[in-house]
Amino acid sequence: MEARRKLILGLTLLLLPVLGGASYRSTNFTVEAPTSQIARQVAERAEFCRSAVAKAWLGEVLPPWPVPCPIKVKMTRGEAGGITSFGFAGGRVSDQEMSVEGRLDRILASALPHEVTHTVFAAFFGGPMPRWADEGASLLSEDRLEHQRHDKIVSDLLGRRGDFPLARLFKMEDYPRDLMGFYGQGYSVSRFLIEMGGRPRFLQFVRDGMKSGWDSAARVHYALDDVRELDRAWRAWHKVNTETIASREPDTDGTVVRASSVVSDER
Ligand SMILES: [Zn+2]
Structure with a gap:
């Protein structure tokens, strides 16, 4: 039930405030996570994915975003899931935010690359993709x-x-x-x-x-x-x-x- 779970977990995550924890800011992401080490690991992996995905799909890296994309990280013992939501205005992304949850190794290998790919596509299309x-x-x-x-x-x-x-x-x-x-x-x-x-x-x-x-x-x-x-x-x-x-x-x-x-x- 992974895909369905992803959506449900994602919706739940959006409703839950992150209590305590730490944050880490990289060029394009601001990560809130239970510890500063995890926040940093997720931010660095997200930056890597953002470059690798853009190079592979668009042939070049994206310019830095004017506002970093917030990522909320929740650690659980299960498989990873995530959700990213976008606002569009005038053929561009006007706002975006991401939540991921699961075991850290699965977040880094699966949920985070997946969600970051959505952000690269949103930047390319400037509107919803099929x-x-x-x-x-x-x-x-x-x-x-x-x-x-x-x-x-x-x-x-x-x-x-x-x-x-x-x-x-x-x-x-x-x-x-x-x-x-x-x-x-x-x-x-x-x-x-x-x-x-x-x-x-x-x-x-x-x-x-x-x-x-x-x-x-x-x-x-x-x-x-x-x-x-x-x-x-x-x-x-x-x-x-x-x-x-x-x-x-x-x-x-x-x-x-x-x-x-x-x-x-x-x-
Ligand atoms: Zn997705």
């Missing part, structure tokens, strides 16, 4: 453990035909009831598109899809006739990938790891 792409592509910044978990989620999803046709997925503005399946499908489709054309092209595709329609964006960026063709290509890719995983020797490097996280690789 949910499937925002969540799916942010999952790519998490570590291999989360990738494997989501590979399994999407296989189960397709097995029980719980997935959405891509023409519908691309236009969904609200999170559906099956949140985990939705995250899994968004992750898989994002990964497929990135294996075809890389990260910057993926963002151009999403930007054009929102502006000029998804059929036209599929033609321009991936030389596919329309979203139906894209849908077929993704399903075929998924099938081959699943077979590759099933037959893979433990140490061989298959297609499946090519799009793995730019962030976790450098830890």
